[in-house]
Amino acid sequence: MTISQQGLPLAFFRFDAGPQIGGGHAMRCLTLADLLETAGWECRFAVNAEALETVGTLSQISDKCVVMPDHIDGEAPAMAAFIGDEGCRVLIVDHYGRDQTFEMQCRGFAERILVLDDLADRAHDCDILLDQNLGRRPEDYASKIPNNCKLLIGPEYALLKRDFAMLREAALSRHRKSNQVQSILVAFGLTDPDNLTGRALDALLEIGSEIEIVVVLGGGAPHLSDMESAVEALGPNARLLIDAENMAELMAQADLGFGACGTTSWERCCLGLPALATVAADNQSIIGTALEDADAIVPLGWHEDVTSASIAEALQTILDKPERLGQISSAAATICDGKGAMRVLEALGDGG
DSSP states (O other): OOBOTTSSBEEEEEEOOBTTTBSHHHHHHHHHHHHHHHTTOEEEEEEOHHHHHHOHHHHHTGGGEEEOOSSGGGHHHHHHHHHOTTOEEEEEEEOTTOOHHHHHHTTTTEEEEEEEOSSOOSOOOOSEEEEOOTTOOGGGGTTTSOTTOEEEESGGGOOOOHHHHHHHHHHHHHHHHOOOOOEEEEOOOSSOTTOHHHHHHHHHHHHOOOOEEEEEEOTTOTTHHHHHHHHHHTOTTEEEEESOSOHHHHHHHOSEEEEESSTHHHHHHHTTOOEEEEEOSGGGHHHHHHHHHTTOSEEEEEGGGOOHHHHHHHHHHHHHOTHHHHHHHHHHHTTOOSOHHHHHHHHHHHTO
């Protein structure tokens, strides 16, 4: 039972991605999948059709993916058919639209279920629940999970690629030695549907400094062509990277970041990267508040209220008081050490 045709324990992931959803669920699942495969597991994926178009990594492994039917009631049967009679050792569900009803339907083919959640707003039928967010408390899930469910709570379990932990000490040492802003990384997510990138670039154009600017977007970002023009307008010190696979390296080289309070928050914290950060979705509110309370970001507020002028003002304040960079970097670095994925793997191992 639960051994794949290759003789390996099978992990099966259920998540979605797309221009509006973004790529956060996909990226943290793929991070865990990479670690599992290194540890000798086989991984397969159940996704929506847009995920294959939005996340380049998935298009490269499409033979390991099954596209979900339009109606939720057809998902569990489609997943069971794709896996086969042996089932899977663990099902990982990272989807805000799925709850205990769906998870119970999957019990017939899943030996164990790991749920990745950020909201604590619905009941789950799972064996392990991971909420990697700062500010979350175990009691938030007290009435929403089985009594024997193992809880993994907080950024110590944040699912980051191994490169972040590897580059952590060098990045922290770099921030301790200098508070000068010579390089800015603008990364508001894989798709950035609200075009926060555009507002940030307008602010940088307004300030007009000689700072190096690196902009990162996914190939499926809806405003990509406009951002190509905006980056060109900034001059030779600015460059646009599409579907960058070396985010840890880019963050480690930056002196300041612009981004949202989503999953990349823990990447920035791991490397001690000070950031001007906005709350880009409802599920990021608890993160934004907790990071602001910890003095680990420069808060820009709710994304609909953010303007190029407000970004420029916040940036100029940081440039005028560079000592704040060191304070924010130190505070951020205490929140996440980059080893969360390994801790999650250990938790999965505890169950056999």
